[in-house]
Amino acid sequence: MTEKFLANKIALITGSSRGIGRAIALELAQRGADVVVHYLRRKSAANEVVTTVEALGCRAIAVKANLADAGQVEALFDEIESAFGRCDVFVGNAASGTPKDVLEVTDKHWDWTVDVNARSILRCAQRVAPLMEKAGWGRIINITSPGSTRVLPHYAVIGLSKAALEALTRYLAVDLAPKGIIVNAVSPGLIDTEAVTAFPVDLQATFEYAANRTPTGRLPTPEDIARVVAFLCSDAANMIVGQIIVVDGGYQLLV
Numbered sequence: 001m002t003e004k005f006l007a008n009k010i011a012l013i014t015g016s017s018r019g020i021g022r023a024i025a026l027e028l029a030q031r032g033a034d035v036v037v038h039y040l041r042r043k044s045a046a047n048e049v050v051t052t053v054e055a056l057g058c059r060a061i062a063v064k065a066n067l068a069d070a071g072q073v074e075a076l077f078d079e080i081e082s083a084f085g086r087c088d089v090f091v092g093n094a095a096s097g098t099p100k101d102v103l104e105v106t107d108k109h110w111d112w113t114v115d116v117n118a119r120s121i122l123r124c125a126q127r128v129a130p131l132m133e134k135a136g137w138g139r140i141i142n143i144t145s146p147g148s149t150r151v152l153p154h155y156a157v158i159g160l161s162k163a164a165l166e167a168l169t170r171y172l173a174v175d176l177a178p179k180g181i182i183v184n185a186v187s188p189g190l191i192d193t194e195a196v197t198a199f200p201v202d203l204q205a206t207f208e209y210a211a212n213r214t215p216t217g218r219l220p221t222p223e224d225i226a227r228v229v230a231f232l233c234s235d236a237a238n239m240i241v242g243q244i245i246v247v248d249g250g251y252q253l254l255v
Contacts, residue, residue: 004032015094023222173242189248
């Protein structure tokens with residue numbers, strides 16, 4: 001039987017209509033959390049996640065917001081407070097960015113990618129931290145990427161934004177831990193999701209190469225990431241603070 005250690009908690013997962021975010025939303029619901037499913041464009045997919053969460057016996061709502069827009073971030077939290085009155089878990093999963101090499105990055109690419117992938121996390125943390133502090137408990141978990149420290153093809157501005165996100169995770173962790181709010185990040189390895197289809201590479205060859213190079217013999221799945229996020233939400237992870245947890249089956253140890 002799955003332990004319901006998140007019963008009576010409210011969890012917001014950004015970008016949770018598909019892929020890793022969807023898996024996290026369902027995993028946290030299985031642990032007892034009521035869920036806010038954030039999306040930008042995929043309303044029907046977000047509603048499907050809501051339906052699935054409700055089938056698990058938890059409450060859920062879908063909320064649309066462009067995280068690059070400060071006003072929409074405020075409106076997102078206004079709606080959460082109106083519906084639930086609190087927010088105990090924030091998972092910063094939503095990410096964006098145009099696949100470009102570094103000399104091709106324009107101001108528009110930079111502004112959009114950094115706003116969504118890094119600045120929005122700061123805005124969300126500034127809004128959610130008082131709610132968590134009031135409850136005396138909170139978890140902030142950001143989803144990052146190996147591109148924060150490694151040079152990946154066509155990943156320049158996304159990697160830069162993820163490096164900023166990891167630094168932000170550490171600063172938030174130090175400032176918020178005394179308030180009972182634990183902050184960490186999870187860095188997945190290569191995962192077969194719709195998001196990777198935007199990159200101009202041979203995906204089948206890339207996945208085969210990565211799987212063959214991974215000591216576990218397979219690539220991680222969204223569900224693998226979700227289980228680690230759930231663990232970081234548990235009280236067993238109280239002393240894991242400001243860390244970047246790599247979940248890649250050991251791939252980066254050999255590269």
